[in-house]
Amino acid sequence: MIRFEHASVTxxxxxxxxxxxxxxxxxxxMLVTVGLSGAGKSTLIxxxxxxxxxxxxxxxxxxxxxxxxxxxxxxELRSHMGMIFQTFNLVKRTSVLNNVLMGRLHATxxxxxxxxxxxxxxxxxxxxxxERVDIVEKAYVRAAxxxxxxxxxxxxxxxxxxxxxxxxxxxxxxxxDPPTSHVVMRDLQRINxxxxxTTIVNLHFLDLAKIYGERIVGLRAGExxxxxxxxxxxxxxxxxxxxxxxxxxxxxxxxxxxxxxISA
Amino acid sequence: MxxxxxxxxxxxxxxxxxxxxxxxxxxxxxxxxxxxxxWGIGLDIGSLLEDIGRGLPIIAQLLDPNWDFLPRVIEPLIxxxxxxxxxxxxGCAVAxxxxxxxxxxxxxxxxTLAISRGILSVVRAIPDFLYALIFVAAVGIGPLPxxxxxxxxxxxxxxxxxxxTVDAIDTGPIEAADAxxxxxxxxxxWAVLPQVLPNYVAFSLYAFELNVRASTVLGFVxxxxxxxxxxxxxQFLQWSxxxxxIICLFVIVFAIELVSIRLRRRLV
Numbered sequence: 198m199i200r201f202e203h204a205s206v207t208x209x210x211x212x213x214x215x216x217x218x219x220x221x222x223x224x225x226x227m228l229v230t231v232g233l234s235g236a237g238k239s240t241l242i243x244x245x246x247x248x249x250x251x252x253x254x255x256x257x258x259x260x261x262x263x264x265x266x267x268x269x270x271x272x273e274l275r276s277h278m279g280m281i282f283q284t285f286n287l288v289k290r291t292s293v294l295n296n297v298l299m300g301r302l303h304a305t306x307x308x309x310x311x312x313x314x315x316x317x318x319x320x321x322x323x324x325x326x327x328e329r330v331d332i333v334e335k336a337y338v339r340a341a342x343x344x345x346x347x348x349x350x351x352x353x354x355x356x357x358x359x360x361x362x363x364x365x366x367x368x369x370x371x372x373x374d375p376p377t378s379h380v381v382m383r384d385l386q387r388i389n390x391x392x393x394x395t396t397i398v399n400l401h402f403l404d405l406a407k408i409y410g411e412r413i414v415g416l417r418a419g420e421x422x423x424x425x426x427x428x429x430x431x432x433x434x435x436x437x438x439x440x441x442x443x444x445x446x447x448x449x450x451x452x453x454x455x456x457x458x459i460s461a
Numbered sequence: 462m463x464x465x466x467x468x469x470x471x472x473x474x475x476x477x478x479x480x481x482x483x484x485x486x487x488x489x490x491x492x493x494x495x496x497x498x499x500w501g502i503g504l505d506i507g508s509l510l511e512d513i514g515r516g517l518p519i520i521a522q523l524l525d526p527n528w529d530f531l532p533r534v535i536e537p538l539i540x541x542x543x544x545x546x547x548x549x550x551x552g553c554a555v556a557x558x559x560x561x562x563x564x565x566x567x568x569x570x571x572x573t574l575a576i577s578r579g580i581l582s583v584v585r586a587i588p589d590f591l592y593a594l595i596f597v598a599a600v601g602i603g604p605l606p607x608x609x610x611x612x613x614x615x616x617x618x619x620x621x622x623x624x625x626t627v628d629a630i631d632t633g634p635i636e637a638a639d640a641x642x643x644x645x646x647x648x649x650x651w652a653v654l655p656q657v658l659p660n661y662v663a664f665s666l667y668a669f670e671l672n673v674r675a676s677t678v679l680g681f682v683x684x685x686x687x688x689x690x691x692x693x694x695x696q697f698l699q700w701s702x703x704x705x706x707i708i709c710l711f712v713i714v715f716a717i718e719l720v721s722i723r724l725r726r727r728l729v
Contacts, residue, residue, distance in 0.1 A: 246640055248636065248639065248640060271642075272642040272643070272644065273642065274642070275639070275640055275641065275642035276641070276642030277642075278640070279640075279641070280637065280640035280641070282633065282636070282637065284633055285633070286633035286634050286636055286637040287633075287634065287637075288634045288651070288652055288655050288656060289631075290655050290656055290658075291651075291655040295651065295655070298651075299634075299637065299638055299641055299643065299651050299652070300641050302638065302641055302642070302643035302644070302647040302648075302651065303641060303642035303643060305647070307644060307646050307647065310643075310646070310647045310650055310651065311646060311647075311650050313650075352637075355637070355641070356641075359641055359642070365640075
């Protein structure tokens, strides 16, 4: 279970990215966070795995404080949390398999990883992760030679190879076209349901949030302004989160539905 | 997503920084002062034209290489090649781990960065010629002091160039490795090294090429290789023989360059 306890993050420039956030996320939940750019979605995810240090409060993951964790404990915590990025963050010059094996580094000794002698069982885990996102045939292709959607599936496979209990996805479809976005979101949903991995996804398209979010959390200027189910989140709720009326730009749908259609 | 902004909301074009024009102006002024007779080296174009004829006999001999001398060149040339290979191999291997302590992106903390950069600056500030003098004094005449001198030279050059390359890479994969709970060495090995590997190979070949050229100087102080032969021939004013040595060195350096271009094309 994940618990944010009055968590705050203030960046060195004085920007309050997260203000006194208190939130409880039970195991196995698929949580979607929505909000405008700069509302604190990315900060929420990065505070969870310690990539961004908290300046107030705490985050407790399975009973362990992220804020008090030292280097080794933090790595141990992170090894249980797979992360998926908007820009994929693959090493494009190397093979898909080498990228996915990065998810096994936490279980691999320094000398072994320096020499690239991954254990056969780790390679097996990586291959299975690639199979789960249906891209194993590209294992020995350079990451640079894949399309955007394929690269993101490799990103998901890398996170899965960690055998995580939590998946963090930071705008995973923001660099993809609508049909590919649905493929990637369905992959995440399937993984969440089949493996029971707690999944936290940042999205800025509201229709996607409604379709895939078991629970939706709305952030505005670093503060929690909505917490409820996808079904409950209608146009008024989103207007609260965004602080303005919805426009077609807030929706991804191929046919660009009108703002009214999401409240249907 | 967003439509074109109305003209009034467009920001004003930023003014060009005076840095470039001031820098260029300063450079021109320093050059003029350096050329002036009063404060500088006092370059006299007239004497250049008057005396140029004196060099003609030497140039004539250089253009007429004495190919009978070639057999005596082969053996020291091979020694030069071997010194260069061994020094480049060891020097570049030592430089690789040092690089990651001298790059902002991969260094564990600021103190380590300052210390390793400081050491590298000192290593690079000492010329290869001086290293050769020191090692000849320490271990005696022969190829060994040459190899030792070139190792130091190569570590300085390669670690400097590669650490700057590391600082310019895509940092996305580093974040991914951190998020996966990897240690720093693992992050460097799998998120950084693959990105700079082609540069590392290119810099290593460049170091090897520099070593072949440096051998001419190293031989002067008795650190082995072709330089010693070059010195004796030049002292006895045997310009036709010097010419053969220079042509041989040119061929080697050119061959390395060709191999390096091919390797780089395959790696990038």
